[in-house]
Amino acid sequence: MTGEPRVRSLDDPSIMVDSPATIIDAVPPYPPRTEREAEFYSLKDGEMFVNLGPQHPSTHGVLRVVIKIDGEQVVDLDPVLGYLHRGVEKICENGDWHHAISNCDPLEYIASMFSEAMPVLVAEKLLDLEVPRRADYIRVLAWELNRISSHALFIGWLALDLGGITPILYGFIERDEIVEMLAALTGQKLLFNYLRIGGVNGDLNHEFLSRLGDWMSRAGKRIEESSKLMNENEIFVGRTRGLGVLTREAALRTCVTGPPLRATGIPYDVRRAHPYSVYPELEFDIPTRTEGDSYARYLLHLDEIRESIRIIDQVLHQMPDGPVMAKLPRLLRVPPGRAWVAFESPRGQYGAYGISDGSDQPFRFRIHDPSYFTLQAVGQLVPGHLVADTMAIMASLDPIMGGIDK
């Protein structure tokens, strides 16, 4: 210890200037590492930087976006990631396969029934494991319910980012009913930790079914109601139609999947393009739009909610009897091998690549998050638009930072 006091008074104005925690410069305090960084962080005449985030209400997590503007127009932008990075892939390598389920839960924190499926599906593929059919149906039921709740929130958020407060209240009412339902099923409202290698944790129970039956009688009604507020609202349409247009070629080249890809007219949905679980036995369509703009992405989410309700209806009618867990040893040693699985989350194609060396832990567990690639498209869509449209375009792409930062 030197004579320096360890805690300085918060009244000390020098803290406000010195501390990197209080002030983040848009321009990084180190020399550029790549040509692209050098090009971005040099200003032409009349240009300036605006620092969006990391704590900005419209960033859907903790994201910082440095925007280069010329007047009101965005010239270029540079998303700065890593604020939520916790090294999930490394954590998964250092726990056993069962631990990976709960570690992957917080990635897609709006729809964690999907992100927790990654280690489950990879391990089942490596084990060549047959999941009981009832468990498969329950999974699809939980996934589609979660998809609706996630889409309901997307619609609310999009309107909120454009300045409309009402739709998110409707969205939250819809989401709350589903979340309560899933809480009755799983015991958790946000991070469900419900899927298991070989099945699911617990059969359907009475409270879940009674809530579900109650909800099915008015499923999606509130979303339809709030969509009446938005679909022909002059301000909403004016701020979304024709904005952030993603072309088919650009979407494929940027590896974008999910609603932003389908809004360009490409009917790529992993549930049909590479079927998994019991989706081949269910009847549903893959809605597409051709415009590729923010408004098309919004309408596509509405269509997908309707299709999910169709799926839930069939699942409830076709639900077979039987066990919900395959018989497995508690200490699960997964045979050596490599396996890749992909499945459709509300934000696009979730993927996982697992390598097992025959022990109880993954040797390598790669997580592919769709939002990571969707956020990358923001850099192509926003330049040329106004600063205020940055938020509208980002919200319409629906990225979730938990999965992006891993």
Add this chain to the structure above:
Amino acid sequence: MGSGPTVGSDRPSLLASDASPVPERIPVTDIALQRRLTERFSTQLLTAVSARHDTTEIIVGPGELVSVMSALHDDAEFRFELLADLAGVDTGVVLQVVYHLWSPLSPDWLRVICDGLPRDDPRLPSVTFLWNGAEWAEREAYDMFGLIFEGNRDLRRIYMPPDYQSFPLRKDFLMPDDASRSPGQGVRPIEVAFQTAESGRVPLMRVSPGTGSLAGWTRPGEVGAGDPDSGGQVGP
């Protein structure tokens, strides 16, 4: 299927087996794709085309990557238009980059493994000229494994701070505590008491793939000292 997509509809429908209410799940591998790959790239592949589950796999060296990936992307007989994933892998000996591709012409995923990248200077060409979306995926692989993708315009760290030196997902990245011990060995990492540096215990490190729970686990500088049950004890 209604007015669903036409892509992938050549997959055999699981509904077709009327005999049993439980559809038989036969792992589908695309024999035609394997034959096309073997004919087209026979001299460029390091090993024969293999397939397991619903994934066909080819292994190439970094020198052949550009021509193989371009052909897979552009040729009318392949049309692997969608890059589903790009992942770095540390086998403990060499580094790899693993690509997963999707094509409307095949029911299989295609896995392309770029193998044999040396640890001290792992260089390979970037695929951003085919998919500019690979830019961030390659930045991530650079950040986590130190893989250098030649041709990526913006290869800088994406998660870790700019002054960070290590590559966290490499197998020789030492964890600062004993959290890397396998819970399968009977000791939960959270239950291991705090150990000072003076106690001389170095965390277990996983250096190579093997079989069995303890294979591939060593402590640097110690041979055969891995007694898993003494984990909770501190001191001499």
